[in-house]
Amino acid sequence: xxxxxxxxxxxxxxxxxxxxxxxxxxxxxxxxxxxxxxxxxxxxxxxxxxxxxxxxxxxxxxxxxxxxxxxxxxxxxxxxxxxxxxxxxxxxxxxxxxxxxxxxxxxxxxxxxxxxxxxxxxxxxxxxxxxxxxxxxxxxxxxxxxxxxxxxxxxxxxxxxxxxxxxxxxxxxxxxxxxxxxxxxxxxxxxxxxxxxxxxxxxxxxxxxxxxxxxxxxxxxxxxxxxxxxxxxxxxxxxxxxxxxxxxxxxxxxxxxxxxxxxxxxxxxxxxxxxxxxxxxxxxxxxxxxxxxxxxxxxxxxxxxxxxxxxxxxxxxxxxxxxxxxxxxxxxxxxxxxxxxxxxxxxxxxxxxxxxxxxxxxxxxxxxxxxxxxxxxxxxxxxxxxxxxxxxxxxxxxxxxxxxxxxxxxxxxxxxxxxxxxxxxxxxxxxxxxxxxxxxxxxxxxxxxxxxxxxxxxxxxxxxxxxxxxxxxxx
Amino acid sequence: xxxxxxxxxxxxxxxxxxxxxxxxxxxxxxxxxxxxxxxxxxxxxxxxxxxxxxxxxxxxxxxxxxxxxxxxxxx
Numbered sequence: 001x002x003x004x005x006x007x008x009x010x011x012x013x014x015x016x017x018x019x020x021x022x023x024x025x026x027x028x029x030x031x032x033x034x035x036x037x038x039x040x041x042x043x044x045x046x047x048x049x050x051x052x053x054x055x056x057x058x059x060x061x062x063x064x065x066x067x068x069x070x071x072x073x074x075x076x077x078x079x080x081x082x083x084x085x086x087x088x089x090x091x092x093x094x095x096x097x098x099x100x101x102x103x104x105x106x107x108x109x110x111x112x113x114x115x116x117x118x119x120x121x122x123x124x125x126x127x128x129x130x131x132x133x134x135x136x137x138x139x140x141x142x143x144x145x146x147x148x149x150x151x152x153x154x155x156x157x158x159x160x161x162x163x164x165x166x167x168x169x170x171x172x173x174x175x176x177x178x179x180x181x182x183x184x185x186x187x188x189x190x191x192x193x194x195x196x197x198x199x200x201x202x203x204x205x206x207x208x209x210x211x212x213x214x215x216x217x218x219x220x221x222x223x224x225x226x227x228x229x230x231x232x233x234x235x236x237x238x239x240x241x242x243x244x245x246x247x248x249x250x251x252x253x254x255x256x257x258x259x260x261x262x263x264x265x266x267x268x269x270x271x272x273x274x275x276x277x278x279x280x281x282x283x284x285x286x287x288x289x290x291x292x293x294x295x296x297x298x299x300x301x302x303x304x305x306x307x308x309x310x311x312x313x314x315x316x317x318x319x320x321x322x323x324x325x326x327x328x329x330x331x332x333x334x335x336x337x338x339x340x341x342x343x344x345x346x347x348x349x350x351x352x353x354x355x356x357x358x359x360x361x362x363x364x365x366x367x368x369x370x371x372x373x374x375x376x377x378x379x380x381x382x383x384x385x386x387x388x389x390x391x392x393x394x395x396x397x398x399x400x401x402x403x404x405x406x407x408x409x410x411x412x413x414x415x416x417x418x419x420x421x422x423x424x425x426x427x428x429x430x431x432x433x434x435x436x437x438x439x440x441x442x443x444x445x446x447x448x449x450x451x452x453x454x455x456x457x458x459x460x461x462x463x464x465x466x467x468x469x470x471x472x473x474x475x
Numbered sequence: 476x477x478x479x480x481x482x483x484x485x486x487x488x489x490x491x492x493x494x495x496x497x498x499x500x501x502x503x504x505x506x507x508x509x510x511x512x513x514x515x516x517x518x519x520x521x522x523x524x525x526x527x528x529x530x531x532x533x534x535x536x537x538x539x540x541x542x543x544x545x546x547x548x549x550x
């Protein structure tokens with residue numbers, strides 16, 4: 001890859017005109033969240049580096065993943081690569097799993113350039129700010145969080161890197177939200193059953209592929225670091241944490257180390273969440289921060305979450321789609337592509353050939369029984385293999401011309417649901433909706449109809465027209 | 476000073492700005508709400524804080540635990 005960490009990726013973005021730098025001082029509120037909201041609304045949707053924030057020492061970067069252009073550059077593709085092509089490139093890289101990391105000595109790890117172990121004050125290092133108006137406080141919304149299973153502390157495979165929201169509650173105290181179905185909840189449960197502290201590392205400002213993998217629903221014993229290596233085509237560099245056996249990215253900007261207090265729950269939230277609404281306040285675990293290590297002049301990377309689409313929607317788009325695709329493809333080889341990028345897979349569209357009548361419905365039910373689809377996915381649309389599930393115009397064509405609501409639409413009541421979806425009631429329970437928009441095949445049947453074709457030479461003319469546009473018209 | 480969100484008077488200064496005398500951040504010890512002195516009245520003024528987001532400390536023990544605390548293993 002052409003970049004090894006966040007800093008080097010920002011250089012790539014700048015060279016590709018996908019980075020804006022703000023040199024004038026801004027206020028933490030409301031400027032930073034307003035910038036985070038505005039950037040993904042732009043056509044180019046660049047990352048934004050804010051160099052000076054009133055009252056703080058360090059810079060902030062927002063919207064690093066917040067466009068298809070930035071997403072393509074993360075995958076080393078030209079920035080105008082279509083989404084479906086990015087999906088298949090990601091699939092190709094995915095299959096290179098695992099590429100194991102390399103460990104570098106602490107003294108050579110950039111993230112250890114500065115070590116703070118007394119007088120911890122998060123505000124000295126992090127330019128913290130309120131993300132949405134009624135958030136309970138200042139949040140870390142883009143942290144790669146590392147824990148191990150205390151019952152198997154030497155197990156690298158069970159080590160988890162996930163992205164969970166973190167509320168700052170003091171100079172050296174934060175709160176975390178581990179949902180019961182998240183891998184970290186397994187580690188916490190094992191620690192709390194023994195009334196033990198759970199060591200934790202909160203890594204900020206990472207190689208974009210690492211943040212991407214921390215947001216990806218992979219299997220419990222699969223390693224996010226090994227996947228990141230696969231996506232990069234070379235090992236990521238790790239080093240050891242100061243206070244525990246945890247493996248942390250050697251090139252992160254900032255790492256907060258500490259432990260989850262066992263058997264303690266304290267009020268946390270509300271927080272503006274990815275479905276575009278606030279979660280309620282709940283009782284959640286707290287973390288004591290005991291050490292901070294960081295690079296010189298660290299860059300604080302955070303994520304604005306707003307009404308979709310904002311950066312988070314790009315961060316959990318194709319990496320939600322690929323695991324579902326892999327799980328479906330194993331048993332249903334006719335599946336062509338999966339687009340599960342609507343609100344972290346609450347909505348999903350699958351394109352597939354139909355081997356026999358009713359096949360689309362079977363594919364939908366399989367999706368709803370995958371580990372991620374089971375709790376997150378509420379609405380599934382199945383389309384024919386020649387429909388691009390990433391092109392909503394084509395999907396709407398399939399819905400309007402292929403669906404017979406009397407036989408192609410069904411519901412599954414009282415199934416597992418995603419608690420943060422405000423329509424999940426009680427929280428954690430959904431009724432699933434399946435719409436089979438595939439063309440009927442035997443023994444099912446529909447009226448005979450033949451599809452329109454594409455004029456000969458359409459592809460040639462598409463290229464001619466594209467080139468004319470690039471050249472500024474046929475002068 | 477009162478907490479804008481739950482009206483508790485158990486409020487402390489969490490931190491002062493690391494650079495200059497730019498702002499202070501306050502923390503409510505009752506509902507753990509935090510806010511900055513430079514934020515608008517919609518955040519800092521208990522009278523103007525949106526009523527839909529006000530919290531009543533008497534209800535805190537009815538909130539869900541995420542995740543639930545497991546039983547201790549017998550030694």
